[in-house]
Amino acid sequence: xxxxxxxxxxxxxxxxxxxxxxxxxxxxxxxxxxxxxxxxxxxxxxxxxxxxxxxxxxxxxxxxxxxxxxxxxxxxxxxxxxxxxxxxxxxxxxxxxxxxxxxxxxxxxxxxxxxxxxxxxxxxxxxxxxxxxxxxxxxxxxxxxxxxxxxxxxxxxxxxxxxxxxxxxxxxxxxxxxxxxxxxxxxxxxxxxxxxxxxxxxxxxx
Numbered sequence: 001x002x003x004x005x006x007x008x009x010x011x012x013x014x015x016x017x018x019x020x021x022x023x024x025x026x027x028x029x030x031x032x033x034x035x036x037x038x039x040x041x042x043x044x045x046x047x048x049x050x051x052x053x054x055x056x057x058x059x060x061x062x063x064x065x066x067x068x069x070x071x072x073x074x075x076x077x078x079x080x081x082x083x084x085x086x087x088x089x090x091x092x093x094x095x096x097x098x099x100x101x102x103x104x105x106x107x108x109x110x111x112x113x114x115x116x117x118x119x120x121x122x123x124x125x126x127x128x129x130x131x132x133x134x135x136x137x138x139x140x141x142x143x144x145x146x147x148x149x150x151x152x153x154x155x156x157x158x159x160x161x162x163x164x165x166x167x168x169x170x171x172x173x174x175x176x177x178x179x180x181x182x183x184x185x186x187x188x189x190x191x192x193x194x195x196x197x198x199x200x201x202x203x204x205x206x
Contacts, residue, residue, distance in 0.1 A: 006035075006170035008159055013037045013176040016131040020174070025138045027172045033057055035148050035162045037176030038072075039129040040100050040184045040201050041155055042148035042162060044170070045072065048141045054114060057144060060169040062151035068115050070102055070123035072145040074137035079103070079124050082110050082142060088192040096187075097126040098133065100202035104188040115144070125184060131176065147183060157181075 011020045024034055031050040036043050044061065046053035048071065058065055073079050076090070076097055083105035085093070093103055107115070107122035116122050125145065127133060136143050148156045148166065156162045159175035167173065185202035188195040196204070 006163060006167045006173050008163060008173045008175050011037070011131060011174045011176050013129050013131045016134050021131075021134050021138050024135055024172060024174060028135070028139055028143070030171075032171030033060065033169065034172045034174060035159070035166065035170055036132055036135065036174040037129065037159075037179055038132050038145075039098075039127045040147070040179075040181045042157065042159070042176075042179055043072070043132065043143075043145045044148050044166070045132075045135075045143040045145045047139060048112070048115075048144055051112070054112070054144055056169060057146065060166055061146060061149070063146070065114065068117055068123065069144050069146045070125055071111070071115065071142035072125045072127065072132055072136055073142045074133045075126060078136070078142065079105075079126065082108055083122055083124055084108060086189075086192055089189040092187075092189055092194055093126075096202065096204070098128040099126070100128060100182070100184045100200060101125065102184045102186045104186065104190060104197065106190065121190065123186070127184075131174070 028047045031053045102123045102125050111122050158178045182201035185200040186198040
């Protein structure tokens with residue numbers, strides 16, 4: 001059970017303290033939910049292997065379970081464990097990671113059913129922010145991730161707002177300051193074709 005109100009821990013998004021990473025990972029390993037800053041919006045996350053935590057995350061967000069959450073990976077090699085990555089997809093992602101993109105690919109058997117669409121596809125991120133990548137690296141597997149929003153979809157850009165709105169359902173909030181960002185750009189790489197499904201912060205123009 002989460003505490004009545006989740007504690008807030010101030011962190012450096014780009015140069016996270018190993019001590020702060022370790023504390024957050026300890027919460028994740030115990031099946032907890034955390035909020036953390038990324039290169040886009042604040043994220044809400046849990047351990048890929050924590051089924052009860054995934055259920056809690058859906059409830060906290062008021063999210064339809066027909067809408068899969070995404071996986072946050074520390075690097076491209078981890079992406080290849082959870083998605084079928086063709087040469088085309090690898091080249092595309094290599095030029096765009098780390099970055100503000102969510103890639104849609106065909107899932108491998110390591111991805112839980114709840115994380116996939118009916119077409120057995122999954123969304124994966126390698127964010128351009130050190131903190132979430134270090135969390136996934138230290139955990140040893142991807143984080144289940146979704147943006148920190150009210151149930152009505154309003155974006156929560158400050159850790160204190162997250163505490164007020166969602167603190168009752170979280171176990172730890174990592175405060176990286178106010179994030180006035182955009183959502184990630186969603187890119188489908190299915191069928192070796194690059195298609196932008198949602199334009200966000202990530203730009204294909206370098």
